[in-house]
Amino acid sequence: MSEQANDITLDDPSPASVPSRQRPAAEPAAGAMLPNPDACVAERTARLDSKQLRADFVRQDAFLHLEDFLAPEVTAQLVASARALVPQINRNYLPGHKQGGSVSRHTIDELAPFIAELYRSKALIGWLEQMCGEKLLVSPDSDPHAYALYYYTRQGDHIGWHYDTSYYDGRRYTLLLGVIEESSCRLDYELHTRNAQVPDEPGSVQTTPGGLVFFDGDKLRHRITPAGANEMRVSLTFEYVTDPGMRPWLRFISNMKDAVAYFGFRQVFKRLVPGQKPRS
Numbered sequence: 379m380s381e382q383a384n385d386i387t388l389d390d391p392s393p394a395s396v397p398s399r400q401r402p403a404a405e406p407a408a409g410a411m412l413p414n415p416d417a418c419v420a421e422r423t424a425r426l427d428s429k430q431l432r433a434d435f436v437r438q439d440a441f442l443h444l445e446d447f448l449a450p451e452v453t454a455q456l457v458a459s460a461r462a463l464v465p466q467i468n469r470n471y472l473p474g475h476k477q478g479g480s481v482s483r484h485t486i487d488e489l490a491p492f493i494a495e496l497y498r499s500k501a502l503i504g505w506l507e508q509m510c511g512e513k514l515l516v517s518p519d520s521d522p523h524a525y526a527l528y529y530y531t532r533q534g535d536h537i538g539w540h541y542d543t544s545y546y547d548g549r550r551y552t553l554l555l556g557v558i559e560e561s562s563c564r565l566d567y568e569l570h571t572r573n574a575q576v577p578d579e580p581g582s583v584q585t586t587p588g589g590l591v592f593f594d595g596d597k598l599r600h601r602i603t604p605a606g607a608n609e610m611r612v613s614l615t616f617e618y619v620t621d622p623g624m625r626p627w628l629r630f631i632s633n634m635k636d637a638v639a640y641f642g643f644r645q646v647f648k649r650l651v652p653g654q655k656p657r658s
């Protein structure tokens with residue numbers, strides 16, 4: 379399914395200069411320099427007061443928001459990729475709960491490997507481990523949600539109140555990185571909802587380009603408020619787990635949710651059939 383991109387400027391993914399292998403559509407022409415995501419993250423995190431941020435994360439019951447995290451050159455590459463991937467958007471509409479678009483990790487792997495590289499950055503994972511205080515693993519290859527782009531491009535695009543429930547045997551942490559923010563959308567959240575000893579604490583943030591939100595998916599109740607007319611918001615989600623095991627029936631539920639609410643059946647299920655390589 380493709381997005382009508384009337385009001386969105388698209389980068390020209392012209393493959394003219396590629397002789398043998400198709401150049402990823404969402405990355406610069408051969409010869410142009412891509413930033414090194416791992417080095418950029420290492421440089422940024424070295425400047426942060428990580429001890430204080432770890433204390434904030436704990437006080438907020440496994441939640442942290444930073445308005446400014448990524449190096450500007452990394453954010454710029456994410457913005458270019460997000461715009462170039464607009465034709466790949468899968469749109470979903472779940473009455474009363476969700477309306478918007480998504481691009482899965484499988485499409486990102488083919489067309490924007492820079493994002494996959496950022497997801498696996500040792501500097502990034504190491505810093506997130508410092509924040510949450512436990513060992514983090516990347517999500518399995520079959521998980522279309524391991525890294526994904528969310529698009530809010532039409533009036534009313536939103537996602538209602540929910541948790542990022544872990545279907546894994548361990549915990550599931552969500553990292554949201556702001557990419558494009560030309561909207562009135564807000565990430566509203568409530569802290570401590572699963573802790574009867576502490577009163578709920580509401581909050582609301584705008585996910586500005588290069589900013590981050592990091593949380594334990596089962597602890598943070600959150601939503602994205604509806605986009606207005608002619609607005610655009612794109613965020614990048616990274617999912618890390620503490621134990622990648624998953625019981626088969628939970629895998630089925632997780633796949634159904636991803637197919638219906640996010641990426642479509644082609645992206646989610648064709649990947650699971652050996653020998654089948656879906657179109658992105």
Ligand SMILES: O=C(O)CCC(=O)C(=O)O
Pocket residue numbers: 528537542554565585600601602613
């Ligand atoms: O768009 C976002 O930044 C987050 C969306 C979200 O919470 C979700 O898809 O689970």
Ligand SMILES: [Fe+2]
Pocket residue numbers: 540541542600
């Ligand atoms: Fe969520």
